[in-house]
Structures are given as structure tokens and as C-alpha cells.
Amino acid sequence: MNTDRFKSFAYALYQIDSPSGYTKNAVDFLESQAKNLGYKTERNQKGNLYVFVEGADHSYRLGVSAHTDTLGLMVRSINADGTLRFTNIGGPILPTLDGEYCRIITRSNKTYTGTILSTSPAVHVFKDASTAPRNADTMIVKIDEIVKNKEDVEKLGIMNGDIIAIDPKTVITDNGFIKSRFLDDKISVCALFEMLNMIKEENITLSHDTVFIITTYEEVGHGAANLPDIQELLTCDMGCIGQDLSCTEYDVSICAKDSGGPYDYEMVSTLIELAKKEKCQYAVDIYPYYGSDVDAALSAGNNIKGALIGPGVAASHGMERCHMQAIESTIKLMMAYLTK
Numbered sequence: 377m378n379t380d381r382f383k384s385f386a387y388a389l390y391q392i393d394s395p396s397g398y399t400k401n402a403v404d405f406l407e408s409q410a411k412n413l414g415y416k417t418e419r420n421q422k423g424n425l426y427v428f429v430e431g432a433d434h435s436y437r438l439g440v441s442a443h444t445d446t447l448g449l450m451v452r453s454i455n456a457d458g459t460l461r462f463t464n465i466g467g468p469i470l471p472t473l474d475g476e477y478c479r480i481i482t483r484s485n486k487t488y489t490g491t492i493l494s495t496s497p498a499v500h501v502f503k504d505a506s507t508a509p510r511n512a513d514t515m516i517v518k519i520d521e522i523v524k525n526k527e528d529v530e531k532l533g534i535m536n537g538d539i540i541a542i543d544p545k546t547v548i549t550d551n552g553f554i555k556s557r558f559l560d561d562k563i564s565v566c567a568l569f570e571m572l573n574m575i576k577e578e579n580i581t582l583s584h585d586t587v588f589i590i591t592t593y594e595e596v597g598h599g600a601a602n603l604p605d606i607q608e609l610l611t612c613d614m615g616c617i618g619q620d621l622s623c624t625e626y627d628v629s630i631c632a633k634d635s636g637g638p639y640d641y642e643m644v645s646t647l648i649e650l651a652k653k654e655k656c657q658y659a660v661d662i663y664p665y666y667g668s669d670v671d672a673a674l675s676a677g678n679n680i681k682g683a684l685i686g687p688g689v690a691a692s693h694g695m696e697r698c699h700m701q702a703i704e705s706t707i708k709l710m711m712a713y714l715t716k
């Protein structure tokens with residue numbers, strides 16, 4: 377892989393806000409990148425992107441997927457004091473949003489900046505500033521505009537149902553740590569696009585025709601519910617870290633089972649064999665609270681077999697972190713799987 381190319385691609389993608397339900401800009405960017413590389417693309421009705429890669433064999437078609445939608449918030453109502461109440465999109469750890477910067481995107485395409493705060497935000501005023509619970513009923517968004525009441529906010533064009541995107545604060549350190557919100561799962565999207573680059577640059581022939589699938593509603597549960605015509609799906613999504621799990625921020629995680637049950641036995645076994653053969657830093661784990669796009673696809677009745685791998689991501693749905701080593705192993709394993 378080309379690390380510099382990967383990093384600049386990641387910074388570019390992370391600058392484009394894409395909470396579930398507001399992913400068009402990110403998909404436009406990704407589609408143009410794929411087209412620039414000479415790939416054929418398509419979208420399904422709800423906006424998932426398909427990038428078609430021809431393989432040596434046309435009789436069996438694989439899919440590899442990652443989701444470009446992220447967690448976010450939505451304006452639920454406008455308070456009398458000109459602040460905003462919100463509802464969450466997906467499952468962010470709300471206390472970690474206290475003090476974070478955000479962008480409010482109106483339906484007329486205006487963007488305002490703001491800060492997500494507790495309703496007891498000042499230690500000199502509120503006795504419970506440190507201890508007040510942080511949830512959707514006790515947090516608000518303060519807009520960076522002179523607004524003193526609800527009418528002032530409405531005059532800005534802000535209304536219920538507007539998207540609130542959380543600043544991802546993406547930083548890639550010189551020693552390879554990637555710190556950002558939404559590594560789940562944009563970092564896997566970046567990995568898939570690095571592979572699309574490598575396939576062209578290094579003239580790699582995949583074993584079978586393969587569709588690279590970028591889904592747009594994973595965080596709300598139905599990302600890959602609809603699929604192109606494929607026989608198996610390898611989803612790349614963040615690997616879990618914590619408690620008795622063996623994955624670290626330096627590994628590619630191979631998930632044997634999650635909340636949706638066990639993954640395809642043969643695929644998982646093949647992935648483990650390939651990880652050993654390719655000398656990837658890898659871990660095999662069971663994720664306690666996790667559903668993937670494979671689960672969405674199977675639950676929707678798709679006739680596929682599926683497996684899940686991904687770079688180990690710490691502090692998921694909070695302020696996340698992983699390391700370039702995990703990305704390298706993830707790409708190496710996926711490429712080995714697609715060329716086996």
C-alpha cells in the first residue's frame with residue numbers, strides 16, 4: 377500500500393460529513409475517485425455505491441463492503457433560548473460528545489457551526505456541572521450565531537429534521553496512529569479505495585468478478601439489506617477491542633460471531649489460514665454487541681455467505697483510534713482473499 381496516498385485520501389474523506397441519511401456528498405466523492413481510476417460504478421436506490429472490478433473468473437461474483445455513513449445527530453426541536461435539542465443518528469456515546477464542535481446543515485444547504493454541551497455546562501454556576509448525566513434530554517447544541525430565541529434560529533433557516541454532523545477531529549500522527557471519530561467505518565472505506573488504487577497500479581487480477589460496495593445506512597441497521605448480484609460478501613468494518621477480546625489497534629480482526637450469530641464457517645477458516653500465510657497481525661474474536669452489514673444482508677433474505685473482518689478500533693462510537701499497522705494487515709488479508 378501507499379501510506380501517503382492512504383493518508384491524504386483519509387483526510388479528504390473525513391472532511392466530508394456523512395451521517396446516515398446524509399451521505400450523498402461522500403458517495404459523490406467516492407464515485408468520482410473510482411471513475412478517475414477507470415472503474416464502472418452504479419448506485420442503488422438508497423445511495424449505496426457499487427464499484428465493479430473484473431476478475432479472472434466471471435462465474436462467481438464476490439462483494440467486499442464498507443460503510444461510509446457515520447453516527448450523527450438531528451435537530452429534534454428548537455428551544456425558547458435559541459439552543460437546539462437533538463436526537464441521535466445511530467448510537468454515539470453521548471457523554472463523549474460533551475464539548476464537541478458540530479455543523480448544522482439546513483435543507484437549503486446552509487451550514488452553521490456549533491458546540492454540543494450539557495445543560496449544566498458551567499462549573500461556576502451549576503453544582504452538577506461534572507456529575508449531571510449526559511444524554512439527549514440533558515444536552516443541547518449551541519449555535520455560533522447571535523440567536524436569543526426560537527424565532528432567531530428559524531430565521532437562519534434551521535428547522536426540525538436538520539442534520540447535525542459531529543466534527544471528527546481527524547489526526548494521523550507521524551508514528552502511525554489514526555485518531556478520529558468515525559474510523560468506524562470510513563477507515564475501511566479508505567482501505568477499500570487503497571485496494572482499488574493498488575489493483576490498477578500493480579496490475580493485480582482478482583480471482584473472481586468483485587463488486588466493491590459502499591453502504592450508506594449501516595449505522596441504522598439496513599446498510600447492505602439490498603445487494604447487487606453476488607454469491608458471497610466480505611464486509612470490512614471495525615474490529616472490537618476490550619475486555620477479553622484479543623484484538624488490538626495493530627491487528628486485523630476476524631470476527632467468528634457477533635450478535636447476528638456465527639459467520640460462514642468456510643470463509644472464516646479461509647481468512648484465518650490466509651492471515652497466517654500472509655503473516656498478518658491478526659486476531660479472531662467474538663463481538664458481544666455488534667451487527668454488521670453481513671447481518672443486515674442475511675436478515676433481509678439475501679442468498680449469500682458472509683464474513684466480517686476489519687482493523688481493530690479502540691473506543692468505538694466515542695473518540696476512536698487505530699494504527700496504520702492494522703490497516704496494512706487488513707488490506708493484505710482482503711487482497712489475499714480476493715486473489716486466492
Ligand SMILES: [Zn+2]
Pocket residue numbers: 443560561594613614
Ligand atoms: Zn461500523
